[in-house]
Amino acid sequence: DEMDVETIWQDGSFVDWDDATVHVLTHGLHYGTGVFEGVRCYDTQNGPAIFRWDEHLERLYQSAQPYDMEIPYTREELTTATLELLRREKLESCYIRPVAFYGYGSLGVSPGDNPVDVAIAAWPWGAYLGEEALTKGVEVMISSWRKHASSQIPTNAKTTGLYVNSLLAGEEARRNGYTEAIVLNKEGNVAEGPGENIFMIRDGEIYTPGLSESILDGITRNTVIELARDRGYTVHDRATISRGELNTADELFFTGTAAEVTPIRKVDNVEIGDGSRGPVTEELQQAFFDLIDRETSAHEEWFTYL
């Protein structure tokens, strides 16, 4: 295949990339009844290592819980499968996509006794929003599509079906010439990006929406919060950020496994700060990349070496 990866782990065994298929009457395909993770393996100074694998794996099982979805493998089995996949494919810097979903059986909305299928794929994946984005930042728009409330669909469960909301917002932004969207929640306050959490710096203090704002409890978000606090910053990690505050922000940036730490330089064509990556953003971005390159020995427990 085009990504030069030969195998995928599917339901307990390694299969050829082209044979990793499902039936067209798969429950998850019709009803969005799947949960997934996005995880990165980095080729660090100490060798290739998966970043915060334990937290991602834990979130996968937690995401399945609201849907009564029993993942038919233990955490150890999925860990062993993932490590073996990366070793077989000699993937040292890659993106790992575990997914669990209700499979082929009955087609009522109720999953009945449909099987829960599990697959783990990995492939090389560069900068999510483009190489320049990390240094130059991105231009975003406030989407006309709102984030669903967590009381409607649990936004802290990384559910495949949720991503139609992300697609609607992100594609509206790109259709209008922007790189990405900012999605407000139904109260009209800032939630997050379609595939990222969001941070604001104002007068030297750091703000990021809390779970009550209908967001995903991002692992990169939590990493950056810890790095910022380690550096003495005051971080308001349960903030409510109104739409109006965005214009007066000194700095904004996205965080995510795929997005890493991506500065936001304009919102709806209004410059944020001086319209380039802000100094605090740069400091935290550098701290993040030093951490994952193992320039620092801190947080060794966050690294699962191949």
Ligand SMILES: Cc1[nH+]cc(COP(=O)(O)O)c(CN[C@@H](CCC(=O)O)C(=O)O)c1O
């Ligand atoms: C809605 C959403 N919010 C926040 C985040 C950041 O969470 P974390 O990765 O734990 O820091 C992600 C990850 N988005 C994943 C999927 C991206 C995709 O296009 O697919 C990712 O970054 O892997 C989201 O999808």
